[in-house]
Amino acid sequence: MDTLRKGDQGPQVSQLQQLLTRRGYAAPGTGVFDTRTWQALRAFQIQNLDQHGQPLVVDGVAGPLTWWSLQNPKPAIVTPSAVDYTVLPATGGSARGRAALASAIAELKAGAGEQGGDNRGPFVRKYLAPAGLAEGNPWCASFVSYCFLQGAGGDQAKMPFPYVASARSLLAEFKDKGWASTPGDGYMPQPGDIVVWWRVSLAGWLGHTGLVHSVQDGMLYTIEGNRSPNVQGFSYVLSRMDKLLGYGHVP
Known part of the structure; x- marks a missing residue:
C-alpha cells in the first residue's frame, strides 16, 4: 500500500477510510483524504501498536506500520521478566x-x-x-x-x-x-x-x-x-x- 497523506485521493484512500470505520474510527467513504479522515487516523494511531508492539507515531500519515496495524489485531507483547507479576511483593508500599x-x-x-x-x-x-x-x-x-x-x-x-x-x-x-x-x-x-x-x-x-x-x-x-x-x-x-x-x- 502507498503512504497516504491529507489531500490524497483514490481507491486506496477509500480502503483506508473503510478500515478506519471498521475498527471504530468513523471516516467518510469519499475516497478523499480530508480533515475528518486525518482526525480519525490520528485517533487510531493514538490507541494502537505496530507489529513490534510499539506505539504508532501519531502523525496522521498512513505509512507501512499504520497500514499493518489497521489490518491486524493489536499485537500481544512478550516481556521476559525476572519477577513473578502474579505474586504481591512481600514488603514495600502503603x-x-x-x-x-x-x-x-x-x-x-x-x-x-x-x-x-x-x-x-x-x-x-x-x-x-x-x-x-x-x-x-x-x-x-x-x-x-x-x-x-x-x-x-x-x-x-x-x-x-x-x-x-x-x-x-x-x-x-x-x-x-x-x-x-x-x-x-x-x-x-x-x-x-x-x-x-x-x-x-x-x-x-x-x-x-x-x-x-x-x-x-x-x-x-x-x-x-x-x-x-x-x-x-x-x-x-x-x-x-x-x-x-x-x-x-x-x-
Whole structure:
C-alpha cells in the first residue's frame, strides 16, 4: 500500500477510510483524504501498536506500520521478566497502594484485557463504567482507578482520589494532594505507586499510566492496562525511563 497523506485521493484512500470505520474510527467513504479522515487516523494511531508492539507515531500519515496495524489485531507483547507479576511483593508500599496492586494482580491472573476489538470487551467496560465512559475509549487510567476502587472495597467515596480515566488527570490529582514526585528528584517508586508517561508531546494532553509492582536491581516492574491488549507486566531500566512524567504514592 502507498503512504497516504491529507489531500490524497483514490481507491486506496477509500480502503483506508473503510478500515478506519471498521475498527471504530468513523471516516467518510469519499475516497478523499480530508480533515475528518486525518482526525480519525490520528485517533487510531493514538490507541494502537505496530507489529513490534510499539506505539504508532501519531502523525496522521498512513505509512507501512499504520497500514499493518489497521489490518491486524493489536499485537500481544512478550516481556521476559525476572519477577513473578502474579505474586504481591512481600514488603514495600502503603496499605492502600498494596491493596490496589493486589487488585491489579487479580485482574492479570484473570486474563483481563480487550476482547472483540480495540478497547472493547467486558473487562474494558468494567474499567470504564465508573468513569461514565463506554467501551472504545482508552482504558489505562481507568484500570488504575479500578484497582484503587477495589482496594477501597468498591466504594468510590473511600477511594484516595476521584475515579479518573485520563493518565495526566490522574497525576494531577496526586500533585494536588502532594503525593506526586517528578523525574530526577531521587524518589524510589514503591509497590502500588502509579507511574505516568507522556505520549506524543510533553506539552500535550495524551499520556499512559500503570501501577508499580516492584523495583529490583535497577529495574522497574509494572502492571499496566492498554499498552498491549491485555493487563500485563512490563519492565524498564529505572535510570532510563523514557517520557516519564512522574510517580504518585498514596500514603
